[in-house]
Amino acid sequence: MSQAREDFIKKYKQDVIDASCSYGIFPSVTMAQMIIESGDSNGVAGNGITFVKANNAFGIKKGVGWTGQTMVFNTPKDGKPVSEFRVYPTIKDSIIDHSKFLSVNSRYKNAGVFTAKTPEEQIRAIAKAGYSESPTYADAIIAMINGYKLKDLDSGCQKKK
Numbered sequence: 559m560s561q562a563r564e565d566f567i568k569k570y571k572q573d574v575i576d577a578s579c580s581y582g583i584f585p586s587v588t589m590a591q592m593i594i595e596s597g598d599s600n601g602v603a604g605n606g607i608t609f610v611k612a613n614n615a616f617g618i619k620k621g622v623g624w625t626g627q628t629m630v631f632n633t634p635k636d637g638k639p640v641s642e643f644r645v646y647p648t649i650k651d652s653i654i655d656h657s658k659f660l661s662v663n664s665r666y667k668n669a670g671v672f673t674a675k676t677p678e679e680q681i682r683a684i685a686k687a688g689y690s691e692s693p694t695y696a697d698a699i700i701a702m703i704n705g706y707k708l709k710d711l712d713s714g715c716q717k718k719k
Contacts, residue, residue: 575714
């Protein structure tokens with residue numbers, strides 16, 4: 559267990575709960591994705607370049623229809639020398655947009671993301687819909703959920719009702 563990750567979870571847990579619950583995403587899934595996606599090459603959550611420079615906690619690229627600010631970063635993993643990424647005023651805005659991004663893309667609905675009964679089902683559906691190029695993405699997210707007891711965050715959705 560990493561104290562830095564524990565601190566990261568504590569810092570962003572309420573924003574994750576607020577954004578995720580309203581869109582039908584398990585907060586445990588969002589938080590685990592955020593830990594992994596915001597990390598630097600050493601896996602330190604919140605130290606990745608898009609997180610630090612663009613308040614983009616999930617590395618979401620510009621995509622079709624984005625009218626907000628963007629920044630260009632090197633992206634050797636996807637075969638392109640550079641890609642354009644969304645820029646957010648705050649990390650909270652990035653968390654909200656991540657949930658919205660999943661909810662407005664029909665490929666996630668069609669894959670069963672919003673009918674999943676467990677966080678494990680949900681992340682497998684997200685992966686099946688093509689969220690990540692990594693074949694072990696869902697397993698990594700599930701390991702993060704279990705390793706940091708992130709399912710505790712999911713009870714925050716019931717408390718909001």
